[in-house]
Amino acid sequence: MKHTLKLSVNTAEGAILRIIGLVERRGFSLVRIDAASAGDDGQLDMELDVVSPERSIDVLMRQLEKLFDVATVLLLQSDTYQLEIKESRAC
């Protein structure tokens, strides 16, 4: 499935890296990123398209919400999407 997430981010050094790192580390592929300043209130609006064949988008959203730089996370839409992802398995 491909999911489109909309994030409101408190602009802080490393915030974007933290978000992108978390998404990929938690087993999702990023296929689109848009980010722009939301104005002069120190907020950044981000949209991410993320893909995973089996991982739960609800869990990813809760993991993103835990980041201190992330103010809100919304799921805009989910579509079927074909992407080969090699997942590592614990030994």
Added chain:
Amino acid sequence: MRPELRTSMNGAHLVIAALEAEGVDTVFGYPGGAIMPVYDALYHSSLEHILVRHEQGAALAADGYARATGKVGVCISTSGPGGTNLVTGIANAFADSVPMVAITGQVATPLMGTDAFQEVDIYGITMPVVKHSFLLRDVADIPRVMREAFRIAAEGRPGPVLIDLPKDVATAQTDLHPLLAGPQQASRAPEPAAASRAAEMIRLAEKPVLYAGGGIVIAKAVDTFRRYAEMSGIPVVTTLKGLGAVPTQHGQCLGMLGMHGTRAANEAVQNCDLLICVGARFDDRATGNLDGFAPHAKVIHMDADPSEIGKLRTADVALLGDLNKSLATLPAAAGIEAWQAQCERDKVKGAWRYDAPGDGVYAPAMLRQLSEEADDNLLLTCDVGQHQMWVAQHCQISSPERHLTSGGLGTMGFGLPAAIGAQLGNPDACVVCITGDGSIMMNVQELATINRYRLPVKIVLLDNSCLGMVRQWQDLFFDGRQSEVDLSDNPDFVQVAESFGVPAFRVERRDEVGDAIKTLLNSDGPVLAHVRIDPAANVWPLVPPGKSNSTMMEEA
């Protein structure tokens, strides 16, 4: 006027004053170039600084201190290699949800990004293994960042917070004061509708099991959990970090579940119709093959961290929030006498045997005897490997904060520094570090720290002259190809300990074990027992990797 508020105060003084304002009394660290202003500020502070011999020792000692006391552990290093040496300890705290604040020196801001001497992007390197982190570019941010760091490290599901402090920020003049610690965030209670559904499931269950994890001690909910377990009569299995949630010798305790769990615990979970997960996270070492885990069970998942719900196993009901509040909503089970009797029969049937043949030291029996002869003041720390599993299986553990083990990350080298931190945080405890010949060499330099501070840590070094757990897996799953596991050229550990100023003695035969335990428990200062054990000994039972917990291998 308080001396720390003098007009010549700089950023480093403010950092130290903030640590004092947070109630910190002990910090672990190692000085170096970029952190020198902080060490200068430390010189006249009220903090006790414990000088370790490697920064990894500082982070792991801070971790052990935090686990033993429930307070935030603090470690300090310089930039570059000082910071990278902390990383394993920070990751260890992250994996086991331990509250920690790590302060790293950084090169001055104009030099950052120029590949300066001892410059490394520790803020970037640690990002995946911190709960949060700060790069302090402005001295004016110090009061807010220090307060935030301690709040974040301790609240909800705890974890490590890194503060990277450039040298010019540390030396910048300031007249600011530390912020005072604010009120703690009110803990969250579970939704009433979810609590009602959970209560109904418990009343209807015929074969319920309590699956107790490390979250119980983190939530300071050990007493509440014990009251509920006893009131409900529901059999208890624990994770590695949940050991002691009820004392391991308690009648309802079936032992640890999972890869090296007891047969009784694994069978109870595999046969139960309701699994009540209390502060645990369905880790692969606990569940085995997830598809085959508790296949007949509905799941009630209780946790403080919303992102754990549904991560690995779908919960039929989630009780989010403070475990004390969630546990208080649960009713007694009804009509489970037959199930209790079945669990009890399995427990008796699978009881450990200690009648191993031969004259050599049988490690499980020695560990059992040690924990029986010590009183409830015993505080065990473990390294990682076979001995870690033997401790989990065979030692009597009275409460989880008295069994410090690297559960999530599995850090060889944890045991010795963790014992240092635990002893400093709990000076009256009888701290015993159980280690192996592989693990102790990972942080053997911390024997010097034990000697320097004359910490009465007892060390039991179980020496099988190999990396036993890896050797066991190579024998079982790699057709016996023993690749790079031989440690038969180990140093003489008695001489090593003595050269560090730690008295040591050898235990080579079973008939020496009784006296050895007495010597360990009755010594006033530090002491190391070098115990030779069978290099071929394995940890049983064992669920092979990728198999369900129904598939338990026993000794042939």
